Each structure stands twice: as structure tokens, then as C-alpha cells.
Amino acid sequence: xxxxxxxxxxxxxxxxxxxxxxxxxxxxxxxxxxxxxxxxxxxxxxxxxxxxxxxxxxxxxxxxxxxxxxxxxxxxxxxxxxxxxxxxxxxxxxxxxxxxxxxxxxxxxxxxxxxxxxxxxxxxxxxxxxxxxxxxxxxxxxxxxxxxxxxxxxxxxxxxxxxxxxxxxxxxxxxxxxxxxxxxxxxxxxxxxxxxxxxxxxxxxxxxxxxxxxxxxxxxxxxxxxxxxxxxxxxxxxxxxxxxxxxxxxxxxxxxxxxxxxxxxxxxxxxxxxxxxxxxxxxxxxxxxxxxxxxxxxxxxxxxxxxxxxxxxxxxxxxxxxxxxxxxxxxxxxxxxxxxxxxxxxxxxxxxxxxxxxxxxxxxxxxxxxxxxxxxxxxxxxxxxxxxxxxxxxxxxxxxxxxxxxxxxx
Numbered sequence: 425x426x427x428x429x430x431x432x433x434x435x436x437x438x439x440x441x442x443x444x445x446x447x448x449x450x451x452x453x454x455x456x457x458x459x460x461x462x463x464x465x466x467x468x469x470x471x472x473x474x475x476x477x478x479x480x481x482x483x484x485x486x487x488x489x490x491x492x493x494x495x496x497x498x499x500x501x502x503x504x505x506x507x508x509x510x511x512x513x514x515x516x517x518x519x520x521x522x523x524x525x526x527x528x529x530x531x532x533x534x535x536x537x538x539x540x541x542x543x544x545x546x547x548x549x550x551x552x553x554x555x556x557x558x559x560x561x562x563x564x565x566x567x568x569x570x571x572x573x574x575x576x577x578x579x580x581x582x583x584x585x586x587x588x589x590x591x592x593x594x595x596x597x598x599x600x601x602x603x604x605x606x607x608x609x610x611x612x613x614x615x616x617x618x619x620x621x622x623x624x625x626x627x628x629x630x631x632x633x634x635x636x637x638x639x640x641x642x643x644x645x646x647x648x649x650x651x652x653x654x655x656x657x658x659x660x661x662x663x664x665x666x667x668x669x670x671x672x673x674x675x676x677x678x679x680x681x682x683x684x685x686x687x688x689x690x691x692x693x694x695x696x697x698x699x700x701x702x703x704x705x706x707x708x709x710x711x712x713x714x715x716x717x718x719x720x721x722x723x724x725x726x727x728x729x730x731x732x733x734x735x736x737x738x739x740x741x742x743x744x745x746x747x748x749x750x751x752x753x754x755x756x757x758x759x760x761x762x763x764x765x766x767x768x769x770x771x772x773x774x775x776x777x778x779x780x781x782x783x784x785x786x787x788x789x790x791x792x793x794x795x796x797x798x799x800x801x802x803x804x805x806x807x808x809x810x811x812x813x814x815x816x817x818x819x820x821x822x823x824x825x826x827x828x829x830x831x832x833x834x
Contacts, residue, residue, distance in 0.1 A: 453578040453579055454578065455576065455577060455578050456578075459488070459489040459576050462576045463484065463487070463572065463576075466572075466575070466585070466588070467480055467484065469589070470589060470592055473589060473593075474593075474596070475589075475592045475593065475596055476596060479592055479595050479596045479602075480592070482595065482601070482602045483568050483591070483592055483595055483602040483605075484568065484572070487568060487569050487572050488569070489572075489573055489576060490569055490570070490573045493569075493570050493573040493574060493577075493609055494573060494574075494577050496609060497574060497577065497579065497580075497610070498579065505740065506716060506765070506767055507715035507716050507720070507721070507739075507740050507743060507744075508716060508720065508721070508760075508761050508762070508763070508765065510740040510741075510744055511740070511743070511744045511747060511758070511761065512761060514554060514744050514748070515744050515747055515748040515751060515758075519550075519553040519554075519557070519748060519752075520748070520751045520752055522553060522557075522558060523546065523549035523550060523552075523553050523748070523752035524549075524752055526549050526552070526558060526642075527545045527546070527549055527752070530642055530643070530646060531545075533630070533642070533643050533646050533647070534548065534646060536630075536647075537630070537646050537647050537650040538650070538660075540647075540650070541647075541650035541651055541653070541654040541658070541660075542650075542654060542658055542659070542660025542661065543649075543650040543653045543654060543658050543660075544749075544753065545752075546749045546750070546752040546753035547653065547658075547664065547749045548646055548649045548650055548653075549749075549752055550745050550746075550748040550749035550752055551616055551649060551735070551745060552615060552616055552645065552649065553748065554741075554744070554745055554748065555615065555616050555617040556614075556615045556616070556617060558615065559615045559639075562606070562607050562608075562613075562614065562615060562617070562639070563606065563607040563608040563609065563612070564606060565606065565607065565608065565609045566605070566606060567591065567605040567606060567607045567608070567611050567612075567613060567620075568588070568591060568602060568605055570608075570609050570610065570611050571584055571587050571588040571591055571611045571620070572588055574587075574610070574611065575587070575588045584611065586621060587611050587619055587620045587621055588611075588620070590619075590620035590621040590623070590624045591605060591611070591613075591620040593624050594620060594623055594624055597624075598634075598635060599623075599627070599635045599636050599637060600613075600637065600639070604639060613638060613639070614627075614638025614639050614645065615638055615639065615645050616638065616645055616648070616649045618638060618648070618652070622652060623636070623638065623648075626648060626651050626652040626655055627644065627648040627651075628644065628647045628648050628651050629644060629647075630643040630644045630646060630647025630648065631643035631644055636648060653731060653735075656731045656734045656735065657730070657731055657734070658728060658731050659727055659728055662708075662726060662727060662728050663708075663726045663728065664725075664726055664728035664729050664731070664732065664746050664749065664750075665713075665723050665724070665725055665726070665729055665743070665746035665747060665749075665750055666697070666698075666710075666723060666724045666726070666750070667697075667698040667721065667722070667723050667747075667750070667755070667756075667758060667759065668690075668695050668696060668697055668698060668703070668712075668722050668723060668724050669695065669696050669697070669698055669700070669722065669759070670694075670695055670712070670714075670718065670722045671693065671694035671695065673694075674693055674694070674695070674712075674718070675693070676714075676718055676812045676813045676814040677803065677807060677813040678693075678712060679711075679712040679713070679714045679718070679813075679814055679815065680711065680712070680803070680815065681711045681713060681725060681729075682711070683711055683712075684709040684710060684711050685709065685710065685711075686706065686707040686708065686709060686710075687703045687704055687705070687706055687707070687708050687709075687710055687724070688703075688705045688706060688707060690703060690710065690712065690724065691703040691704075691705055695712070695722075695724075698756065698758075698759055699756070703724075708726070709726070709727065710724040710725060710726050711724070711725045711726075711729075712724060712725075713725040713729075713743065714814050714815070714816065715739060715740065715743050716765050716767070716816060717765065717814040717815070717816025717818075718812055718814040718816070719760075719763065719765050720760055720763065720765050720816075721758050721759065721760045721761060723743070723746075723747075725746075729742070729746055732745055732746050737796075739794075739795075739796070739799075766818065766819065767816070767817070767818070768817050768818070768819065768822065769792075770792035770793075771792065772819075772822060773792045773793070773794060773798070773817065774790050774791070774792040775822065776798075776802075776817050776821070776822050776825065777790045777791075777792070777798055778790055779822070779825040779826070780798070780801040780802070780805065780825070783805075783825075785797075785800075785801035785804070786801075787801050794816075794817065798817075799815040799816075800815070802815050802816070802817045802821065803815040805821060805824075805825065806821065809821070809824050811824075
């Protein structure tokens with residue numbers, strides 16, 4: 425989950441994966457050597473790492489290479505959606521109510537998890553809702569076959585070789601049987617979709633039965649999710665996201681997750697809580713997050729919001745998960761979610777990325793996705809062109825970056 429991921433419950437049905445390991449990887453490469461020879465070599469490595477012949481037989485006998493997984497992995501990608509559209513689809517009233525019911529049903533377990541790990545119930549339930557709709561959407565693919573295929577494939581073989589070995593260690597430890605490892609085609613397990621390495625290292629036996637089961641035990645799911653969030657750096661007793669209302673004359677270049685100011689400074693610039701009440705006039709640091717620019721919803725993002733980006737590097741996902749947690753905790757519905765905010769289509773965003781890349785910006789892959797690198801380049805160009813630097817691309821910016829406009833300024 426520290427790796428880039430999409431939310432499983434809804435997105436598995438759209439043909440997308442729940443976990444996308446991040447980093448620069450080749451989208452095309454050539455596999456060399458046979459899968460059976462690779463599997464024989466891997467079995468020898470597993471034996472050297474303490475995996476028994478019995479576990480190897482139960483987990484790997486009959487495993488074959490699945491070319492569908494390789495094709496799916498090579499074409500994986502996040503679909504271009506605005507934050508408003510994304511959050512409306514995922515942070516639904518149904519999930520808010522389901523999260524609250526889950527908390528009421530397991531109040532003592534949630535309290536115990538917060539006392540031990542410092543993570544509030546609404547934060548856990550928001551991830552639980554988005555990742556699998558509380559177990560309804562965990563995926564239906566044989567995880568061991570998926571992991572073996574991805575571990576053999578040349579694109580990310582080292583990462584998935586380690587994940588496959590971790591999956592075997594989970595079986596060897598007795599937490600799960602091989603037959604129970606059914607989940608995402610990218611290898612994630614359980615109701616909050618842990619990669620095997622995270623399952624092995626951070627899943628906890630919170631119900632006291634001697635095993636950590638993130639498929640069937642609500643207590644283990646609650647405790648393990650809290651334990652993993654604490655491992656990522658969750659700060660007990662601190663907020664994570666708070667909706668606010670901005671003024672028209674804000675210094676927009678300050679709206680950046682890389683910039684933090686005390687709440688007193690944001691208050692001095694006229695920012696108020698979404699309810700209209702003033703911000704606390706204190707020194708708690710926060711960034712101003714404008715996922716759709718200065719005309720869209722606005723949030724103060726605190727240190728704990730960084731943990732959401734550790735869980736999932738997609739800004740849309742992270743913001744939606746954090747917002748859903750506030751709603752489960754009692755916050756009012758988001759303001760401005762239904763505003764018609766002009767933006768760029770996926771193809772227009774690709775063209776913008778090409779023009780930014782031609783100007784020397786590192787925007788990563790030209791994919792039509794408004795990621796961190798693209799937003800940073802947009803902000804830099806907005807500053808250069810004396811446009812409001814809210815990091816959100818517009819048709820005006822695209823026009824100003826056209827070759828004709830550029831030649832006209834020379």
C-alpha cells in the first residue's frame with residue numbers, strides 16, 4: 425500500500441488494479457528463459473529461506489504462467505478524472521453510513537486500536553470502505569499465480585519475487601492457507617488490500633486466536649490497518665484534512681503540499697473553516713490543498729495527510745480517502761463538489777504535458793494524468809506567465825503555451 429495503488433472495491437470492476445508499485449519501470453521488455461526453469465530456481469531460493477517442501481507443494485504445484493496478467497500489468501494506468509468526479513463516485517453517503525455502522529459494531533476494538541496505535545476509527549474505516557467495501561470487493565484472482573507470473577516477468581521481477589516469497593512465509597507461518605490467497609491480480613490480500621510483504625511485516629493478531637487473518641477477522645483488519653498506518657508515521661491526536669473556504673485574493677503560489685504555514689497565517693490571509701467559523705489562531709502547520717484549483721474545493725492538509733500519500737500516491741485517491749474519513753467522523757458534506765469547473769480533457773492534458781516537456785520540465789510519462797510533476801510544472805509556468813499559480817491547468821494556460829503564442833512573444 426505504500427506503493428501506488430487504486431482502490432479495489434470499485435476499480436477492480438473497471439479492470440484496474442488495487443496496487444501499482446511506483447517508480448520508473450520499463451513498460452516493455454523481453455522475457456528470457458522458460459517459466460518452469462525460473463520456477464525451479466525460485467523453489468531453491470525459497471527452500472534456502474526456510475520455506476518447507478510442504479508449503480511449496482501446496483502453494484506452487486500446478487502454477488502456470490498467465491499471459492493475461494502480463495498484458496494487464498503492461499497496460500496498467502490510472503484513468504483521468506477530476507477530483508470532483510472521483511470523490512463523488514467513491515466517497516458516497518452509503519460508505520459514510522456503512523463506516524459509521526462498522527464503528528458502532530466494533531467500538532471496543534476500534535478504541536483499543538486507537539489506544540495502542542493512535543489511529544482513529546474513521547481513518548481505518550475509510551480505507552476499509554475504499555479498498556474493498558468491507559470485504560465485498562477483495563478480488564477473485566489466485567494471488568499466488570499472479571505473483572509468480574509477475575515475479576517471472578522482466579518488468580518488475582525483483583519486487584514481485586520478494587512479494588511471492590513473503591506470501592509463502594505467510595503460509596509457512598500459518599496465518600493463511602494457499603487456497604485462501606484469492607485477491608487482486610496485482611497480488612494484494614485481505615479487506616484492506618495488503619501486499620504480502622506488508623501482510624507479513626505488519627498484520628497483527630488482534631483477536632487473540634494466534635493468527636493474523638485480514639480476510640475473515642474484523643479485529644485483525646482493524647488492528648493491522650492501524651499498525652501499518654502507525655508504521656508509516658501516523659501522528660496520534662492530530663488532524664489530517666479539514667475543508668476550508670478561501671478568499672479571492674490569496675497568494676495562490678502558497679497553495680502547495682510542499683509548503684506549510686501555521687494556521688494563524690492562513691487565517692491572516694482570510695481562510696476560514698467550511699462552516700464559516702474562523703480557523704484556530706495557532707501554530708499548527710498545514711498546507712493548502714486545491715485539488716481542482718482556486719475555484720474548486722479547498723482543504724488544509726496536515727502532517728498526517730502525508731500518510732495518505734504514502735498509502736497511495738494518487739492525489740485524487742489520497743484526498744478522497746482523507747475526506748471520507750472526516751465525513752465518517754461527522755464532518756459536513758464537501759462544498760463545491762458539484763461546481764462546473766472548466767478543466768482539460770485527457771488528450772488536452774497530454775498536449776499540455778508535451779508542451780511542458782518541450783520547455784525542459786520533467787513531467788514524467790505523458791499520460792494525461794495530472795500528477796505531482798505535472799502540477800509542479802503547471803505552477804512554474806503560471807508564475808512565469810503571471811497567471812494565478814494554483815497548479816491547476818486551464819485552457820488559457822494551454823493556449824499560452826502554444827507554439828504560435830510562444831513565437832509571438834519573441
